[in-house]
Amino acid sequence: MQSRDESQMNNRNKPSGMTRLFKAFGNSMKGFVGVYRHEAAFRQELLLAVILVPAGFYLGHNGIERALLVGSVLLVLVVEILNSAIEAVVDRVGLERHELSGLAKDLGSAAVFLSLAMVAVIWALVLLG
Numbered sequence: 001m002q003s004r005d006e007s008q009m010n011n012r013n014k015p016s017g018m019t020r021l022f023k024a025f026g027n028s029m030k031g032f033v034g035v036y037r038h039e040a041a042f043r044q045e046l047l048l049a050v051i052l053v054p055a056g057f058y059l060g061h062n063g064i065e066r067a068l069l070v071g072s073v074l075l076v077l078v079v080e081i082l083n084s085a086i087e088a089v090v091d092r093v094g095l096e097r098h099e100l101s102g103l104a105k106d107l108g109s110a111a112v113f114l115s116l117a118m119v120a121v122i123w124a125l126v127l128l129g
Contacts, residue, residue, distance in 0.1 A: 031081070039084045041112070042077070049073050052119075065126050072115075072122040079115040083108035 015023055035042045056069030086108040090101045 035081050035084050039080070042080050042084065045076050045080050049077060052123075059127060068122050068126055072119045076112070076115045076119060079111050083112050 014020070036046070052073045053070050056073065057066055060066030060069050086104055090104050093101070
């Protein structure tokens with residue numbers, strides 16, 4: 001456990017307040033640019049979102065349905081960004097083949113697949129139910 005003095009020293013150079021918010025926003029924008037520039041899967045899923053998000057607002061009959069339709073599509077983008085982050089870290093650590101590196105990438109891919117399956121199930125249940 002850190003003492004109070006150690007905790008204060010660790011936080012001394014970290015921005016706070018509005019400065020922290022502006023820096024966090026800038027970092028987020030760099031992340032969006034990076035994932036768009038370097039990840040074809042994200043660009044494909046973003047194209048899908050550009051089509052499905054407006055369709056979700058139109059096809060949903062109430063706020064709950066709209067939230068399910070739109071939220072499930074946006075979740076795919078979130079999961080893809082996290083998968084891309086996992087892949088980047090694994091590649092940064094080393095490019096040689098390792099069982100755990102492969103497992104980490106496969107798990108990220110499985111999460112993306114599951115989020116896409118969730119979109120299909122939610123859209124089917126809302127639109128056909």
